[in-house]
Amino acid sequence: MTKLPQTLDNRHWIAKVSAAILAGGGMTFAIMAVLGRLIGANGDPRSLSAQALMWLTAVLWVLVLGTCFLFPTGRKAWAVLGGGCVVLWSLFLLLRALS
Amino acid sequence: MKIRSDILRVYREVHSWVGICAGLLLFVAFFAGAISMFEQPLQNLTSPQLDMPPPVPLSRTPDLLEKVFSAYPQARQTYTILLAPDRGLPGRVAWPVHPPHGHDAGPMFVATLAPDGTLVVRQQAITPVAHFIDMLHQELGIPLPHAISRPFMGIIALLYGMALISGVLLFLPTLARNLFAFRFREGPRKLWLDLHNLLGFFSLPFHIVMALTSVVFAFHDPIFAVQSRVFGTSHTSPHSPTHTRPHPITADQHPDAPLLTPTELVTSLETQASGFVPTILAYSQGHGGTMLRVSGQDSRYSMRGPTAGFATVDPRSGKILSADYLPGHQKTGFAILTVFFALHFGSFGGNAIRWGYVVLGLAGAGMFYTGNRLWIDARRRREKAAGLSRDSLPTKILSRLTPGWVTGCITGCLVILTAGYFCPDVMTVALVKEIYYAVFIVFIAFFMLKP
Structure with a gap:
């Protein structure tokens, strides 16, 4: 690792994009699951909550894909998005166990 | 606005690669989509x-x-x-x-x-021309099997979303200086760039809506599948609020009561939802007896479908059972979600908005074309600077594919529309497809092979 002031480049673009698609996708689904749990969504596609959550998931996923290039390295992207994915899904499982 | 130069460089690369992967496909989507704004009138014009x-x-x-x-x-x-x-x-x-x-x-x-x-x-006896152009719009002009074409479209829509984010980031630092710039005397590159920025920036809200709705159209089924697994039957929370429950669409059943006549139904709807003009009464036999779904228009409000909003109605009493998609009678949440659909379909405000969408769609197609021209120009300059005397192979292919693709798509659509208008009787699904792709490929081949 160099000590130079960090400049961003696209050398790790495959790692960053795959992190955004897989880990980032998993994380947005986890956000959907946690929020749905909190508002008591029932998952019926005809219901307002299910449709609103579906839109939210799509918007978040596009945003993660668009901003993943700002991670300094591919490893960092996987760490943050993958970590977020694990933490949020754990939170969901916890919420489900508590109810 | 100042953005670090390394971030700009990263996003310039992202923008040009994403753009080059998706640009030509999105051109077809926007051109065919602009035509599809008038799918029904076109279908009538081209039907015997x-x-x-x-x-x-x-x-x-x-x-x-x-x-x-x-x-x-x-x-x-x-x-x-x-x-x-x-x-x-x-x-x-x-x-x-x-x-x-x-x-x-x-x-x-x-x-x-x-x-x-x-x-x-x-x-x-409907000539399949208008429907074919709508399918070009939905499948981005690539005849893939249905199971693949949806996710394929979704991936391109995601790339389109990335192109929008990166494009806005790139334009922000020079926004104030270049917003109204149109330098048509300083060489083709500046001209294409200014045109690209002008089209992109002033129709940005339109493009954001198109990108998000297309992602949703492609991926709503998997997302709902995850939801039903995650929130489904396993634990039903005892305190789930009632407003999120599915609407019980069951009539106060009097199975023996006769169905209302259409005239009575229209009168009943007029009193319950004045201003809504019903056009279709669709009856079907469901679990709960005869079901009735009414489609119709109300140009004062956003409509959920491309050409209509919907109401579920009790066919025996005429009472509206579900107004979730009935323009002007939706609850706030559903009305907000409907706005997204209506903004994709241009199904609000009547024909003036439809014509506006034709213009926006063609402008969008134009933006993708200028994007490709910019890519070709930039590569040519770089290659010249590196001492190459002729275009490299990728530059050459793309500089020929772009005009071929664009003219092929436009001409193909015009040819099948003309053929549908003059000889609607012979146009079958297979023939329409063959004519379009023959024209499309001939144009690409012409531009590829011309000296």
Whole structure:
């Protein structure tokens, strides 16, 4: 690792994009699951909550894909998005166990 | 606004690669989408005139229905009463030729009564040209099997979303300086760049809506599948608020009560939802007896579908059972979500908005074309600076593919529309497809091979 002031480049673009698609996708689904749990969504596609959550998931996923290039390295992207994915899904499982 | 130069460099690369992967496909989506704003009128224009007497007055529909049911008992399962018959369905009652499955009902029988009261039935003869162009729009002009074409479209929509984010980031630092710049005397590169920025920036809200809705159209099924697994039957939370429960669409069933006549239904709807103009009464036999879904327009509000909003109605009392998708009668949440759909389809505000969408769609297509031109120009300059005397192979291919693709798509659409208008009788699904792709490929080949 160099000590130079960090400049961003696209050398790790495959790692960053795959992190955004897989880990980032998993994380947005986890956000959907946690929020749905909190508002008591029932998952019926005809219901307002299910449709609103579906839109939210799509918007978040596009945003993660668009901003993943700002991670300094591919490893960092996987760490943050993958970590977020694990933490949020754990939170969901916890919420489900508590109810 | 200042953005670090390394971030700009990263996003310039992202923007050009994402753009080059998706640009030509999005061109087809936008061009065919602009034409599809008037899919129904185009379908009427390119369909043969059916030889049948004019539709009976609405008040005689019960008489007509009785004759239809005795001659075609299967029509009881699913049938529609047409309140606004057009050239495609020039009768009063229609029902599918084959039992319907899924969204696409397939060809329909259409019926009316002759002046002497005898039943007249014809099979609908719709030329598939307008529908084909709509499918070009939905499948980005690539004839993939249906199972692949949706996710493929979704991936391109995600790339489109990335291109929008990166494009905005790139334009922000020079926004104030270049917003109204149009330097058509400083060489082609500046011209294409200014045109690209102008089109992109001023139709940005339109593009954001298109990118998000397309992602949703492609991926809503998997997302709902995850939801039903995650929130589904396993634990039903005892305190789940009632407003998120599915709407019980069951009528106060009086199975013996007769169905309302269409005239009575229209009057009843008029008092419950004035301003909503019903056009189609769709009856079907469901679990809870006869179900009725009414489609119609109300140009004062956003509509959920491309050309209509919907209401579920009790066919025996005329009472509106579900107004979730009924323009002007939706709850706030549903109304907000409907706005997204309406902003994709341009299904609000009537024909003026539709024409506006044609312009926006063509401008969008133009933006993708200018994007490709910029990419080619930038590569040419770089290659010249690196000392190459001729274009490298990728530059050469793309500089020829772009005009071929664009002119092929435009000409292909115009040829099938013209053919559909002048000889609607011979145009089958297969023939329309063959003509379009033949023209498309000939144009690409011409530009590829020309010296």
